[in-house]
Amino acid sequence: MDVLIGILTNIFEEGFIYGIMAMGVYISYKVMDFPDLSVDGTFPLGMCVTASMITAGADPLLACIVAFIAGSLAGCITGILNVKLKITDLLSGILVMTAMWSVNLAITKGSAVLPFYNKSTIFNTGLVQILPESVQKYRVLIVAGLMMLIVKILMDLYLKTKSGLLLRAAGDNPQFVTSMSRNPGVMKIIGLAIGNGCTALAGSILSQQNESANITSGTGMVILSLASVIIGTSIFSKVKFMKATTMAVIGAIIYKMCLVAAMQLGLPTNYLKILMAVIFTVALVSNNFFSKGRRKQNVQPNKL
């Protein structure tokens, strides 16, 4: 029983953390219709920024915020490459993802792994200390859940603002945004900034849980986040009044469950990446199967 609870706690901890990324990717992939590959580079960016800041003695919460900003800036670059320089969406993502490798190494001063054991993180400072002893072992779950909730509420609120409505319009129909006398390209850049900001924030939180940053941790994040979004939105597509952000988080938890289940059944760790690819393929294919032709063609780089 304790083992099961341990596994479930682990699933939800990581599910919540990856859920933050999934919500971000929901904005870039589903709302803006932009398959953003730069996520593979911005996830470790969040980790590296956090590790170097915490090593230097910065406040862990501040590190989270700086990680978000750093991710947003990287997202802006992806957007500018696509919108202003007319590079295709996939290539813009690949360019930023590749460049991020060097950026991350520069941040960690050349080390591929930057541990910061026994430093203060969001999981051992602040309000966590006043938690009663009995729930201390769930502190990661509680903090990760809280962070996820904050991001979710902020994002739900944003999508209801004027700017948020225009963002949704930009992904759906760029011409409409042009008719509203606004530049749809700018909205696309904002969407990518939010997406990559959330991704870097997720990276930041995960590194604080592991107490170390690893620049190779980004591999597979595109697949993980896209699969979470697709699983979440296709399972709950018929459910009314369920917010897409909730679907993305649940998608991330389900995805994590599949991985853990496979590991528990004895799949060697070496096959983890292929399993991730397989789950993503299954999610994509079943999504196409259930909703034929629903996803429209990729939006062309907008005319300016």
Added chain:
Amino acid sequence: MSSQTNFNNFSDTLVSIKNIDKTFNKGSVNEVSLFKGFSLDIINNQFVSVVGSNGSGKTTLLNLICGNMETDTGKIYLKDRNITNLKEHQRAKFIGRVFQDPSKGTCSTLTILENMSLADNKNIGYSLKAGVNKKRKDYYCSQLQLLKLGLENKLDQQVGTLSGGQRQALALLISTMTPIDLLILDEHTAALDPKSSENVMELTDHVIKEKKITTLMVTHNLKYAVKYGDRIIMMHDGKCVIDAAGEKKQTYEISDLLKIFNEISIECGN
């Protein structure tokens, strides 16, 4: 600035297109020179219908005015502003456009209410304030009632679930919601069935007359071109072969237009 002073002589001219050239695929074997020194003036409150065969330059003309295509040379004025170098979204402040494709003028994944709220904020801006202002709901309903399609009872329905005719009517409402100087109708009834097409056209006429908007309508429907508006232009090969306003326009009938249409086509060997 000589053209500017020249322009001010015609104070009731709203749109002034001066000497524009437009060549496609410049420098390649497929080079097509469409406009050579093309000029056109549209006066305030005029409703202009433009007809012409495919490739005659109607849609290019609209694209040049709206700014999603650039002129090679020449200038375009709207009121007293030189808009030649403004981008499409900057011109959209003064120019409303309804497209042939009903899905272009509205957002399918947003509700009717959200679509109208966005349109309502065109001149106010898109800040972090609440996207839908509930106080404006009654106003939106009153506007939707004008369409007589019952859309005022479907405020929270996604626009993607509406029919083409309903969407086009909504697109018309959205593009004229904030004050604009010029309304561009780009074959906006062409994708609709005959009944919806009639409806949207009547509605268009009503809105234009009520809000007194200067309008440039491109259509393939000669009946509409004859019936509506107070100026008719037939384009061919980047030139106006017919340009009749006021009483002179009334003398044209569908058969006359068809005759000229056919003569031009035979000339071209079609």
